[in-house]
Amino acid sequence: MFSTIALISIVVCLIVAYLWTINNRYDYFKRLGISGPPYHFFFGHYKTLWSTKSFSKQLQEWTRQYGSIYGLFLGTTPIYVVSDVDFLQEVYIKQFSSFHSRIIASVLRIERSGRTNLFRTIGARWRRQRHVLNPTFSSAKLKLMSPLVNGCIEAMLNKVSQITHSEHKEINIYELYKRMTMDVICK
Known part of the structure; x- marks a missing residue:
């Protein structure tokens, strides 16, 4: 008990x-x-x-x-x-x-x-x-990368420009962005 x-x-x-x-x-x-x-x-x-x-x-x-x-x-x-x-x-x-x-x-x-x-x-x-x-x-390292990123963006814009001037068709921008992202990562 x-x-x-x-x-x-x-x-x-x-x-x-x-x-x-x-x-x-x-x-x-x-x-x-x-x-x-x-x-x-x-x-x-x-x-x-x-x-x-x-x-x-x-x-x-x-x-x-x-x-x-x-x-x-x-x-x-x-x-x-x-x-x-x-x-x-x-x-x-x-x-x-x-x-x-x-x-x-x-x-x-x-x-x-x-x-x-x-x-x-x-x-x-x-x-x-x-x-x-x-x-x-760090901000200093990211600033150093800026020219590389800008170069990749310019290359993508050149590609867009080539496609639009020569073919006048729709562009799959997603594919171009994927390629640009890989370019930035690889550089």
Whole structure:
């Protein structure tokens, strides 16, 4: 009898502690003074996001309603939604050394082998890959590439000009853009 009561008491205490922890997580943004749409207990904003026709339009609507920085919950995990370019530049570029990781959609979290890319990695591996790639896309390096890109664009425009002057037919611009993109990548 005593062991049954003790077991029930332990189970009840564990359930109460679990519910208190989840409720405490949902107060995360409130404690920081960050607004956001109302959530469903335990599911967070999953129900709303799954029931909407367009995920991006829902985020745009919330951005109009709650501002450029607001909070969402994927389940019980708090997620910042940021559309302020200056803030993102501060986090991703100026304070990159302090920014360790980011969340990745669970659909993409399948890859377990060593063959991962920047879009599918998390944690220290993502940080290391960003650290290696960041210098490649600095404004100085992109300015150096500008003449190469301009040359490829001029070549494509010359090709368009040749086709239109000689044949007067429709042009599949998609094919020309694919070729131009490959030219830029290969140079």
